Amino acid sequence: MATMTMMAKRFVIAGLLCICTSIRPSIRPSIYPSTMSASKAAQNLARFATSSASTGNYKVLVIGGGTGGLAAANQVYNLFKSQGQTLASGDIAIVDSNPHHDYQPGWTVVGSGLATKEEFRRPLASLIPGHIAQVHGRAAAFEPHNNRVILEGGLRVGYDYLVVAPGLEIKYDKIKGLSSALADPSSSKVSTIYSYDTADKTFDLIKAHRGKGEAIFTQPFGPVKCAGAPQKIAYMADSYWKDVAKTPYHSTFVTGMPTMFGQPDYSKVLNTLRQEKGIDAAFNHNLVEVRGQTAVFEVLAGDNKGKKVEKQFGLLHVTPPMGAFEWIKKSPLADAAGWVDVDAGTLQHKKFENVFSLGDASSLPTSKTAAAITAEAPVLAHNLVHHMQTGQVGNAIYDGYASCPLFTGRGELLLAEFKYGLERKETFGSLVDQSKPNRAFYHLTKDIFPRTYFSKMTQGEWFGPRTIFPPQF
Numbered sequence: 001m002a003t004m005t006m007m008a009k010r011f012v013i014a015g016l017l018c019i020c021t022s023i024r025p026s027i028r029p030s031i032y033p034s035t036m037s038a039s040k041a042a043q044n045l046a047r048f049a050t051s052s053a054s055t056g057n058y059k060v061l062v063i064g065g066g067t068g069g070l071a072a073a074n075q076v077y078n079l080f081k082s083q084g085q086t087l088a089s090g091d092i093a094i095v096d097s098n099p100h101h102d103y104q105p106g107w108t109v110v111g112s113g114l115a116t117k118e119e120f121r122r123p124l125a126s127l128i129p130g131h132i133a134q135v136h137g138r139a140a141a142f143e144p145h146n147n148r149v150i151l152e153g154g155l156r157v158g159y160d161y162l163v164v165a166p167g168l169e170i171k172y173d174k175i176k177g178l179s180s181a182l183a184d185p186s187s188s189k190v191s192t193i194y195s196y197d198t199a200d201k202t203f204d205l206i207k208a209h210r211g212k213g214e215a216i217f218t219q220p221f222g223p224v225k226c227a228g229a230p231q232k233i234a235y236m237a238d239s240y241w242k243d244v245a246k247t248p249y250h251s252t253f254v255t256g257m258p259t260m261f262g263q264p265d266y267s268k269v270l271n272t273l274r275q276e277k278g279i280d281a282a283f284n285h286n287l288v289e290v291r292g293q294t295a296v297f298e299v300l301a302g303d304n305k306g307k308k309v310e311k312q313f314g315l316l317h318v319t320p321p322m323g324a325f326e327w328i329k330k331s332p333l334a335d336a337a338g339w340v341d342v343d344a345g346t347l348q349h350k351k352f353e354n355v356f357s358l359g360d361a362s363s364l365p366t367s368k369t370a371a372a373i374t375a376e377a378p379v380l381a382h383n384l385v386h387h388m389q390t391g392q393v394g395n396a397i398y399d400g401y402a403s404c405p406l407f408t409g410r411g412e413l414l415l416a417e418f419k420y421g422l423e424r425k426e427t428f429g430s431l432v433d434q435s436k437p438n439r440a441f442y443h444l445t446k447d448i449f450p451r452t453y454f455s456k457m458t459q460g461e462w463f464g465p466r467t468i469f470p471p472q473f
Contacts, residue, residue, distance in 0.1 A: 056157075056158060057147075057158035057159060057160065058090075058091065058092065058093040058133070058157070058158065058159050058160070059087065059091040059092065059159075059160045059161065059388075060073070060076055060087075060091065060092045060093075060159065060160065060161045060162075060163065060384070061092075061093055061095065061135075061149060061157060061158075061159035061161070061162050061163070062092065062093065062094045062095065062162075062163040062165060063095050063139045063149065063162070063163065063164045063165060063166050064094070064095070064096060064164070064165040064166035064167060064359075064361070065094045065095075065096030065098065065101060065124050065127075065128065065134070066096075066101070066165060066166070066167050066359070067359065067370050067373050067457070067458070068165035068167070068358045068359030068360070068361075068373050068376070068377065069094055069096070069163070069165040069166075069359075070094070070101075070127060070128070070458045070459075070460070071373050071374075071377040071457060071458065071460050072163045072165060072356075072358060072377050072380055072381060072460075073092050073094055073128075073132050073163070073460070074129065074132070074458075074459050074460025074461070075377050075378060075380075075381035075460035075470075076092060076163075076381045076384060076385060077092055077129075077131060077132065077460070078381075078460050078461075079381050079382065079385045080385060087131070089130065089131040089133075090131070090132075090133045092131075092132045092133070093132065093133040093134065093135050093157075094128060094132060094133070094134050094135065095134075095135045095137060095138075095139055095149065095151070095157065096124060096134065096135075096136075096137075096138075097136050097137050097138050098124055099123060099124060099125075100121050100122070100123065100124060100196075101121070101122050101123070101124040101127055101458070102120055102121050102196055103120040103121075103450055103453050103454065104120075104194075104225065104226075104370075105226065105229075105370055105405075105445075105450075106119065106120030106450055107120070107193045107194070107195075107196070107199040108193055108229055108232050108233055108236070108407060109446055110193070110199040110200055110202075110203065111191075111193035111199050111200070111202035111203050111206075111233050111236070111317075112203060112206075112233065112236035112237075112240065112407070112410075113203040113206070113207065113240065114410075114446065115446075116200070117196055117199050117200050119450070120450060121196070122454060127454070127458045127459075129459070135151075135157055137151035137152060137153070137155060137157075138151060138152045139151060139152075139166065139327065140152045140327050141327055141330075141331060142162075142331045142332060142333055143156075144162070144332050144333060144349075144351075144352045144355060145332075147159050147160065147162070147354070149162070159354075160354065160388070161354045161355075161356070161384055161387075161388060162352075162354065162355045162356070163355075163356050163357065163358070163380065163384070164328075164333065164340045164355065164356070164357040164361055164362070165357065165358055165359045165361060165362075166325060166328070166361050167225075167359065167360045167361060168223075168225065168322050168323060168324060168325070168360040168361060168368065169322065169323060169324065169325045169326075170194055170195070170320050170321075170322050171320060171321045171322060171323055172320050174320070174321040175287055175288060175289060175290060175318065175320060175321065176288065176289040176290070176291075176296075177289055177290040177291055178190070178290050178318060178320065181290045181316075182195070182198055182318075189205060189213075189293055189313065189314060189315050189316055190290060190316045190317075190318060191204075191205050191316075191317060191318075192317060192318045192319065192320060193229065193233055193317070194224075194225070194229075194319060194320060202233065202317060205315050205317075206237045206240055206241075206315070207240070207245075209237075209241070209249060209314060209315045210249075210314075211247070211249040211250070211314070212314045213293060213312055213313050213314020213315070214250065214251070214252055214311065214312065214313050214314060214315075215237065215249055215250070215251035215252070215313070215314060215315040215316075215317075216251070216252050216254055216295055216311060216313045216315070216316050216317070217230060217231070217233060217234035217237070217251065217252070217253050217254070217317045218230065218253075218254050218255065218287045218295070218316070218317065218318050218319055219231070219253070219254075219255040219256060219257060219319045220256045220286060220287065220319055220320065220321040220322075221256030221257060221286045221300060221321075222256070222321060222322070222323070223322060223323075223368055224319055224321075224322045224368070225322065225360060225368050225369070226367075226368070226369050226370075226404060227261070227262060227367055227368075227404065228261065228404040228405075228406040228416065229319070230253075230255070230317075230319040231253055231255075231260065231261075231270065231274070231406070232406055232407045232408075233317055234251060234253050234279060234317070235273075235277065235279075235406075235407060235408045235409055236407055236409065236410065237251065237317075238251060238277050238278075238279060238409070239409035239410045240410070243409075243410055244410075248278070250278070250280070251279050251280070252279065252280040252281065252282065252311075253274065253279055253280070253281045253282075254281070254282045254285050254287070254295075254297060254311070255281070255282070255283055255284075255285065256284065256285060256286035256287075256300055257283065257284075258283050258284055258301065259271070259283065260274065260281070261404075261416070262367070262422065263416060263418045263422045263424070264422065265424060265435060266406075266414070266416045266418075266435065269414065269435045269436075270406070270408075270414070273408055273414075273437075277409075282297070284299060284300040284301040284302065285297040285298070285299055285300070285309065286298050286300055287318060288308070290316065290318070293312060293313055293314070293316075294310050294311070294312055294313070295310070295311045295312075295313055295316055296308055296309070296310050296311075297309045297310075297311065323338065324337070324338030324339050324361065325338075325361070328340060328361060332351070332352075333349060333351075333352070333355060333357075335363050337363070339361065339362060339363035340355075340357035340361050340362050340363060341363050342356065342357045342362050342363055342364065344363075344364055344365060344398070344400070344420070345379075345397040345398055346379070346383050346393050346394075346396070346397065346398075347362070347364070347376060347379055347380045347383060347398060348383060348384075348387075348393050353387065353393070354387070356380050356383070356384050358373065358376040358377060358380050359372070359373055359376065362376075364376070364398070364400070365400070365420065366400040366401075366402045366419075366420065367402035367404060367418075369402050369403060369404055370453070370457075371401075371402055371403035371404070371405075371417075371464060372401065372402040372403070373457075374401075374457065374462060374463055374464030374465075375398060375399070375401040375402075375463075375464055376398055377460065378396070378463060378470055378471050378473075379396040379397065379398040379473075381460075382394045382395075382396040382473045383395075383396050394473060395473055396471075396473040399419045399420060399425075400418075400419040400420030400421070401417070401418075401419045401425055401464070402417075402418060402419070403415065403416065403417045403418075403464070404416045405441065405445040407442065407445070407446075408437045409437070411439050411442055412437035412438065412439060412442055413437055413438060413439075413441040413442035413445055413446075414434070414435070414436070414437045414438070414441075415427075415428070415434050415438065415441045415445075416434070417434065417465075427465040456468065
């Protein structure tokens, strides 16, 4: 009973926090002189004038201003502050050249016609607090033996501790003809919710579809951001056609994976749901080419392995292949697959003890979702700070928690939560059956959590199922 009461309390607290909080504007220091004091500007001008082209040294350098990078940088700073050992302004820096920060889970909502993409974008500078510096640039290589990162253009940035969180790379060119098909704003019947530029085009195609040709939704073989998103948009399109347009159209979900979802319990539920909706499926089929209104798939398993299969379409939603950045693959930090090689529990690099990683770029064997960051960031922050203070990694262990909120139609969502070993780890499992779509979870994900994301999570103040209460290690 106590556990149920606590879970219910957390749900209420989460909702109230999301409704009442707002985004906090802030101005961050930069390595550019125009945003600094005169003395600081002079120091940085001197740095640029040196033949070594080095910016000097930061106590903690974070690569990437995405979900993982912002959460990690803020939680490291906040943890020091909670211990009465506040770091000086600019001791922590984030390397990123992107002027924008996007709440990417929102692109499914955009592709479903339920929001505009601008609602899920903020200036990156507005999310970086004043005590954290921003180094404007893109990482290009690592020199972990010298505690330096090389940026594009040759600038070198030093660090005492490094956090690698640049995300992953969407590899459009791995599918022949895809880039040109996506670039066609008018005649093309191809889109993807995995890009800010095309998320709204997805709904335009769904809305304009008249059933002339098959509606095909694809998922590639291998890891992708939020592995449930490729089928979410299929369900949302089906729901729009049936509930709004009042004209049901036939569609097919074609995936390079052997099942609907990695976690077997949820996979079984989702496959049944797909069948009930009348959506066909083809498993172990990987999209390799888009040619006009023909999609070419390669069969990955079974008697027809290696065979090419052509399907005509009237609408094609593509989830592109994804993987590690080439500059990470070539670095001393990478494992054999190209991910940053960290311990699955501590998030510390297996070879370089002052290097940590989280999120999509890491080798952590869990789903690549924003929800996973809520559990990874506190572990990383504790272990990194403990190592800074004692020379030994802390005792915090990440259990692999991740979550994938799966829109299954307008007004319904299945909240999948699990940890290492594909074991279910559900926040509300003692209150409701999380294997069934739920309207409350739909509104929590669509309407409430995006506000929490920008006001709390990017500031290092959100801990997933624990809401605003950080775990104690």
